[in-house]
Amino acid sequence: MEKKPTKAQEMHQVELIIGQILRIGVVLSATVISIGIIMMLIQGTGGYPNGVQPNSFGAIFSGIVQLKPFAVIMLGLFLLILTPTLRVAVSIYAFAVEKDHLYVWITTVVLIILLVASVIGYMGR
Numbered sequence: 129m130e131k132k133p134t135k136a137q138e139m140h141q142v143e144l145i146i147g148q149i150l151r152i153g154v155v156l157s158a159t160v161i162s163i164g165i166i167m168m169l170i171q172g173t174g175g176y177p178n179g180v181q182p183n184s185f186g187a188i189f190s191g192i193v194q195l196k197p198f199a200v201i202m203l204g205l206f207l208l209i210l211t212p213t214l215r216v217a218v219s220i221y222a223f224a225v226e227k228d229h230l231y232v233w234i235t236t237v238v239l240i241i242l243l244v245a246s247v248i249g250y251m252g253r
Contacts, residue, residue: 142218143222161205176196215226223235
């Protein structure tokens, strides 16, 4: 018969997952940014005229398909910004497992603020 993990063991597991998310997010974004910089050094250009940069998801992904270095760098920056937001989302789950309803609500409000600020920033470009 298999023993059910204790609440402390579950929380430790969630904390390990959160730490892994942060590490993977930072390493992945740094790798993508480094690839973009290497592409820029090889091509000798960012792929866009001076003063022009991809400033929407569509433009970034279109630039990546066209192998434009600056679009790859922008993707890396987007991943870097997304990493702590994902951490907040996973923290909601962690607090729910602990049955800490106050922190579930507080963390949910923080996530909503992050998402609203991101949308406002995106729309205000």
